[in-house]
Amino acid sequence: MADKFTPDSQYLVQAHDMKMYFPVKTGWFHTTPLKAVDGVSFDIKPGETLGLVGESGCGKTTVGRTLLRLYKPTGGDMYFGGKRIDEKSIGGLRKDMQMVFQDPYSSLNPRMTVEDIIGEPLDVHKLYSGKKERREKILYLMELVGLNAEHATRYAHEFSGGQRQRIGIARALATNPSFIVCDEAVSALDVSIQAQVINMFEDLQKKLGVAYLFIAHDLLVVHHISNRIAVMYLGRMVETAESNELNNNPIHPYTQSLLSAVPYPDPKEAKARKRIILEGDVPSPLHMPSGCPFRTRCRYATDQCKAEMPPLTDKGGGHKVACWNR
Amino acid sequence: MAENNVILSVQDLHTSFTTDHGEVMAVNGVTFNLNEGMTLGIVGESGSGKSVTAYSIMQILEKNGSIKSGKILFKGEDITRWPEAKMRDFRGKKCSIIFQDPMTSLNPVFTIGWQLKEAIELHTDRKGKAAEDRAIEMLKLVGVNEPEKRIHQYPFEFSGGMRQRVMIAMALACEPDILIADEPTTALDVTIQAQILELMQDLQKKMKMAIIIVTHDLGVIAQMADEIIVMYGGRVCERGTAEDIFYRPAHEYTKGLLRSIPSVDKIGQRLVPISGTPINLLNLPKGCAFCPRCDQAMKICLEQQPPETRTIDGHLSSCWKAIEEEAAAGLIDLTGPDGKPEDTSKLAEVSEKD
Numbered sequence: 001m002a003d004k005f006t007p008d009s010q011y012l013v014q015a016h017d018m019k020m021y022f023p024v025k026t027g028w029f030h031t032t033p034l035k036a037v038d039g040v041s042f043d044i045k046p047g048e049t050l051g052l053v054g055e056s057g058c059g060k061t062t063v064g065r066t067l068l069r070l071y072k073p074t075g076g077d078m079y080f081g082g083k084r085i086d087e088k089s090i091g092g093l094r095k096d097m098q099m100v101f102q103d104p105y106s107s108l109n110p111r112m113t114v115e116d117i118i119g120e121p122l123d124v125h126k127l128y129s130g131k132k133e134r135r136e137k138i139l140y141l142m143e144l145v146g147l148n149a150e151h152a153t154r155y156a157h158e159f160s161g162g163q164r165q166r167i168g169i170a171r172a173l174a175t176n177p178s179f180i181v182c183d184e185a186v187s188a189l190d191v192s193i194q195a196q197v198i199n200m201f202e203d204l205q206k207k208l209g210v211a212y213l214f215i216a217h218d219l220l221v222v223h224h225i226s227n228r229i230a231v232m233y234l235g236r237m238v239e240t241a242e243s244n245e246l247n248n249n250p251i252h253p254y255t256q257s258l259l260s261a262v263p264y265p266d267p268k269e270a271k272a273r274k275r276i277i278l279e280g281d282v283p284s285p286l287h288m289p290s291g292c293p294f295r296t297r298c299r300y301a302t303d304q305c306k307a308e309m310p311p312l313t314d315k316g317g318g319h320k321v322a323c324w325n326r
Numbered sequence: 327m328a329e330n331n332v333i334l335s336v337q338d339l340h341t342s343f344t345t346d347h348g349e350v351m352a353v354n355g356v357t358f359n360l361n362e363g364m365t366l367g368i369v370g371e372s373g374s375g376k377s378v379t380a381y382s383i384m385q386i387l388e389k390n391g392s393i394k395s396g397k398i399l400f401k402g403e404d405i406t407r408w409p410e411a412k413m414r415d416f417r418g419k420k421c422s423i424i425f426q427d428p429m430t431s432l433n434p435v436f437t438i439g440w441q442l443k444e445a446i447e448l449h450t451d452r453k454g455k456a457a458e459d460r461a462i463e464m465l466k467l468v469g470v471n472e473p474e475k476r477i478h479q480y481p482f483e484f485s486g487g488m489r490q491r492v493m494i495a496m497a498l499a500c501e502p503d504i505l506i507a508d509e510p511t512t513a514l515d516v517t518i519q520a521q522i523l524e525l526m527q528d529l530q531k532k533m534k535m536a537i538i539i540v541t542h543d544l545g546v547i548a549q550m551a552d553e554i555i556v557m558y559g560g561r562v563c564e565r566g567t568a569e570d571i572f573y574r575p576a577h578e579y580t581k582g583l584l585r586s587i588p589s590v591d592k593i594g595q596r597l598v599p600i601s602g603t604p605i606n607l608l609n610l611p612k613g614c615a616f617c618p619r620c621d622q623a624m625k626i627c628l629e630q631q632p633p634e635t636r637t638i639d640g641h642l643s644s645c646w647k648a649i650e651e652e653a654a655a656g657l658i659d660l661t662g663p664d665g666k667p668e669d670t671s672k673l674a675e676v677s678e679k680d
């Protein structure tokens with residue numbers, strides 16, 4: 001491609017046209033690229049939170065993992081603190097870019113004690129001068145996420161889902177990162193501990209300027225914590241706006257249905273609520289529909305939607321939408 | 327609550343785990359009834375014993391865990407006394423579970439289709455091609471696209487939410503009497519979640535299936551549950567209808583939980599978690615388990631475990647503060663289960679505040 005992307009120094013994290021295709025076996029001799037992320041761009045300032053929401057399987061985790069180069073991207077330019085993220089630079093950037101994983105079961109080694117799980121990144125990056133300091137740091141991190149000190153010598157498999165998630169958070173915080181991808185980091189927590197962890201994320205942000213890419217399904221939580229929100233659908237970004245704006249004035253038909261489906265914590269209202277039910281099947285990322293990825297389920301779809309992919313365009317004030325008809 | 331259509335009755339269940347550090351008292355006297363065709367929601371603090379309660383019902387506890395006492399009556403029969411062979415029949419055919427962690431319950435080395443087919447063959451009369459067709463049909467039902475192709479893929483090739491849908495398909499394929507769903511939609515986006523919850527409700531109506539749904543998402547509970555139990559520290563601290571719990575919470579823990587929910591009118595404000603740290607299950611407090619974190623705690627809370635009391639509307643809770651308030655308002659139902667008045671001497675002690 002001719003035009004080369006130049007990073008902008010005001011941003012801590014920038015992704016330009018990120019693509020991640022997975023080869024999927026579709027027969028004995030066939031592989032088809034599964035376009036998990038197909039040209040996604042975003043940027044995050046220091047101390048800012050970008051919320052990332054969207055249908056299950058739309059590529060949110062893949063965006064996070066590709067950004068941290070846990071996958072080798074198929075395409076795109078990714079920058080961190082003005083540095084291009086690539087094979088060579090990533091080793092030096094790991095300490096500053098951490099991830100809390102979606103699945104606390106498979107991401108923690110069940111045969112390790114909590115102490116060793118949290119201590120491992122401290123060991124790797126040599127972040128203490130002696131045994132005593134290591135232990136102090138671990139206990140401080142455990143307290144931060146609301147784990148009992150007595151838990152330190154217990155094994156990961158002895159913990160409940162929410163407790164394991166907190167171990168994962170403490171581990172991610174161990175290296176004092178300036179950027180954390182939180183992949184469903186609070187989904188497994190009860191609302192009280194969730195409130196505690198969200199406050200903790202916000203405090204760290206205020207005190208240390210940590211930036212977050214906050215992936216979650218709970219739109220109330222995402223709205224609460226994010227400065228801006230990006231909505232994905234089938235590997236593409238379909239809408240992005242400042243978070244109050246997105247919640248008060250969703251423009252993309254997918255975002256509208258998403259917001260209407262938020263379960264409301266009030267029995268009468270939840271049972272009476274009108275949802276915009278999406279018609280039609282979720283298309284397979286192996287067989288992307290032509291044009292707009294949402295058109296197979298969209299009530300506004302026209303011929304143009306079938307023919308051409310709508311570009312992400314600014315509808316004013318940085319509220320960007322990819323839709324021909326809205 | 328008519329007693330005759332109770333399909334599952336858990337009575338004073340105690341389950342614990344032996345560890346190097348001592349006995350972890352995960353479930354300490356859990357009691358509830360599940361009515362045929364109804365939905366019971368279980369909410370509560372992380373680590374409060376919700377999953378362990380579910381695993382106890384299925385008798386699929388980890389090796390270091392066991393049911394210490396209590397009864398689990400399925401259609402009146404105590405299944406804790408059933409031999410393993412009979413339990414195997416119970417699991418799957420009578421009662422299915424959707425696990426909180428889809429990755430550990432799907433075998434990474436077999437394809438999705440193989441695993442679904444096996445479960446169907448094991449628990450239903452469908453064999454071979456019929457089982458495979460059923461697998462595809464179920465995947466379609468839970469919103470997995472191109473199931474004919476997807477069945478040849480392995481679990482790692484599925485997103486978190488898709489794995490969860492496979493689990494749901496597997497549990498529902500066998501049309502159980504009771505479905506236990508442990509955080510079934512936590513990994514799903516809200517549109518798919520809405521779809522799955524509706525699917526569960528549809529199947530419930532069609533098959534008169536009873537559902538136990540465990541979740542932290544109070545929105546999901548509000549939508550699904552007819553009745554709710556709230557757990558803290560391995561005990562049930564409150565139970566009642568969904569309206570009781572949301573509009574008239576009695577236990578201080580429930581009140582704290584409801585206060586912690588983020589909402590649109592609270593944007594920009596700090597959330598209000600319950601202060602303090604979770605209790606240590608190795609060393610349970612003598613009084614109310616929630617006492618060390620409760621703003622309203624009185625002397626008696628520290629010393630005596632609050633009994634479960636019932637209001638005249640049938641709302642049950644175990645909280646000294648609630649007892650005090652309900653007693654003052656004359657709301658406590660003093661008739662015992664046998665119709666005779668209950669021992670009220672405890673109530674008098676409450677007023678000795680510190």
Ligand SMILES: Nc1ncnc2c1ncn2[C@@H]1O[C@H](COP(=O)(O)OP(=O)(O)OP(=O)(O)O)[C@@H](O)[C@H]1O
Binds near residue numbers: 022035102515
């Ligand atoms: N290692 C892999 N190999 C093949 N396909 C993959 C792999 N990882 C993810 N995918 C596919 O990429 C797509 C996006 O997956 P991803 O996990 O990023 O979704 P997600 O938005 O995080 O979903 P969820 O909300 O369910 O976690 C899915 O179709 C998934 O099946």
Ligand SMILES: Nc1ncnc2c1ncn2[C@@H]1O[C@H](COP(=O)(O)OP(=O)(O)OP(=O)(O)O)[C@@H](O)[C@H]1O
Binds near residue numbers: 375
């Ligand atoms: N195999 C085990 N060995 C020792 N302790 C265990 C074991 N399994 C569970 N526990 C303990 O039992 C308690 C209850 O766990 P359980 O999984 O039921 O919690 P939960 O209410 O489901 O929490 P969550 O909402 O986080 O899933 C926890 O404190 C946990 O640490």
Ligand code: SF4
Binds near residue numbers: 292298301
């Ligand atoms: S571009 Fe067309 S199909 Fe896509 S969301 Fe807009 S109206 Fe619907």
Ligand SMILES: [Mg+2]
Binds near residue numbers: 486
């Ligand atoms: Mg994901």
Ligand SMILES: [Mg+2]
Binds near residue numbers: 160161376377426508
């Ligand atoms: Mg659990």
